[in-house]
Amino acid sequence: MIYATNAIAATVTPPLMGWLADRSYASERMMGVLNTIGGLALIACYFTTSFAWFYGWMLLFNLCFIPTFSLAAAMCFYHLERPAQEYPLIRVWGTVSFMIVGVLLSVFGIENSPVPVLCGGFGALVLAGYSFFLPHTPPEPGFNWATLRGEEVRGIFRERGMVVLVIALLASCIPSAFYYSFLNPFLNEVGWTAAAAKMALGQFFEIAVVLAMPFIFRRFRFRSIIFWGLMAWGLRYFAFGIGRPGEQEWLLYAGIVVQGVAFAWIIIAAQIYVNNRVPPYLRNTAQGFISFANLGLGAFLGSWIAGETVSANLLADGSHDWWAIWRVPGLVGVTAAVFFYVAFPRSGRL
Numbered sequence: 412m413i414y415a416t417n418a419i420a421a422t423v424t425p426p427l428m429g430w431l432a433d434r435s436y437a438s439e440r441m442m443g444v445l446n447t448i449g450g451l452a453l454i455a456c457y458f459t460t461s462f463a464w465f466y467g468w469m470l471l472f473n474l475c476f477i478p479t480f481s482l483a484a485a486m487c488f489y490h491l492e493r494p495a496q497e498y499p500l501i502r503v504w505g506t507v508s509f510m511i512v513g514v515l516l517s518v519f520g521i522e523n524s525p526v527p528v529l530c531g532g533f534g535a536l537v538l539a540g541y542s543f544f545l546p547h548t549p550p551e552p553g554f555n556w557a558t559l560r561g562e563e564v565r566g567i568f569r570e571r572g573m574v575v576l577v578i579a580l581l582a583s584c585i586p587s588a589f590y591y592s593f594l595n596p597f598l599n600e601v602g603w604t605a606a607a608a609k610m611a612l613g614q615f616f617e618i619a620v621v622l623a624m625p626f627i628f629r630r631f632r633f634r635s636i637i638f639w640g641l642m643a644w645g646l647r648y649f650a651f652g653i654g655r656p657g658e659q660e661w662l663l664y665a666g667i668v669v670q671g672v673a674f675a676w677i678i679i680a681a682q683i684y685v686n687n688r689v690p691p692y693l694r695n696t697a698q699g700f701i702s703f704a705n706l707g708l709g710a711f712l713g714s715w716i717a718g719e720t721v722s723a724n725l726l727a728d729g730s731h732d733w734w735a736i737w738r739v740p741g742l743v744g745v746t747a748a749v750f751f752y753v754a755f756p757r758s759g760r761l
Contacts, residue, residue, distance in 0.1 A: 413469055414592050414718070418711030420473035436550055438486050442479055442542035449475030450535030457529040476535070481701075486548045488686050495683050499624035502679055506621060506671075510614030517608035522595065573688065575754045576681060579637060580701065581709040582747035583677055586644040586740035588713030590673075593721055594651070597733055603656045603663065613670030620671030624679060633684055638752040640676030643669040645744020652737035678705070 452472040459465045491497045516522040598606035627636060647666035654662025685701055720739050724732040 412466060414588070415711055415714040416466070416470045417473040417477055418708070418714055419470065420477040421705075421710060422708065424474055424478045438482050438489075438548035438550070439542055439545040442482055442486075442545065443539050445475040445479055445482075446535045446539035446542060449473075450532045450539060452532075453528060453535060454532035457525055457532065484682055486545065489548050490546055494686055495628050496625040498683060499621045499675075499679060503618050503621040506614050506617045510611040510618070513611035513614065514608045517605040522607040523599075570688075571754070572756050573685075575751060576637070576684070577701075579641060579747055579751040579755075580677070580681060580705045581712070582743060582750070583641055583644055584705060584709030584713035585716055586648065586713075586744040587673075588710065588717040589648065589720075589737070589740040590644075592714065592717050593736070597651065597731075597736075598663070600730060601655055601733070609664075610667055612664065613667045616668045617671030617675060620675045621679065624675060627676075628680075628683070632757075633680060634752065634755045634757065636676050636680045637755070638748050640673055640680070641744055641748035641751055643673040643676070643744075645741050645746075645748060647673065648737040648741035648744065652734040652741070681705075 449472045452468045452475065455468045456465055456472070459468060487498050487501055488494050491501075512527075516527060519526075521527060595606055595610065598610070603609065647669050650662040650666035654660055654666070656663070681701060716739070720736055721731060724735045726732060
């Protein structure tokens, strides 16, 4: 239920943010206000002992945090002259920070404690103050259900490529939910020491992948990029199902280090593709819709499937049948990759 709060937020907030953007709220100010409220809510989670209150505070946090994804992307695309070449060089710093946090969780031994929640809350407040000093980004029309009824927008989504892309993004949410929700518990359960720090290797290699994105865009078709991203999502779970500490341990490392391909080759490539496929005045709408599909409906479905699968494979001694668990996202990822490669137009480029 907790992991599904970000999906609920992603379903509710894109139309709300579009409504606010239409009423002349600059993006950097919206970022500041949202991070302030979200940071206070996350700090409240740390001091809460009731599940009902914890759920409420976490939902409020996600209601404020999820919109910052599309806001940040839209701000970048507004200010950058060559988004396909320049955006990965900015986006990579999110990966750098994610990696550093993962390492610090293990260094300080707090990955199984509530301390990261408190740190996240204060981090959000720092980001809130910083947001007010970002370059001014005037409001543009945001995600709005009425906008989607326009003939131009309907024409965009009548294109087979856009429809296939949205379906592929929704499918990718299932394996990604398994990774973000249950990989760390799995690695700790099988006795892999410093699991959070080792998971940061995925972000380390993701940095290289993101920095190479401009080169990738020039050399490969969008169809191939998304295909291999989806395929990496799927194949990594078969590696997790087989590898164990001291016994084909390299498969655990292999499943982690493909994070860059699995994440960047889907999410970042999709953001840039959509940005290039829509007129400038619809960019916020399009990015908001992608966030709605990926972080909303898709994440809710993925979180539910992941949670039910893990619960169904709980053994009597408290451990899990991880091979049975990992087969589910593995098959979904491979199937989604094959579907995308077959269904997406061969001429589709960034």
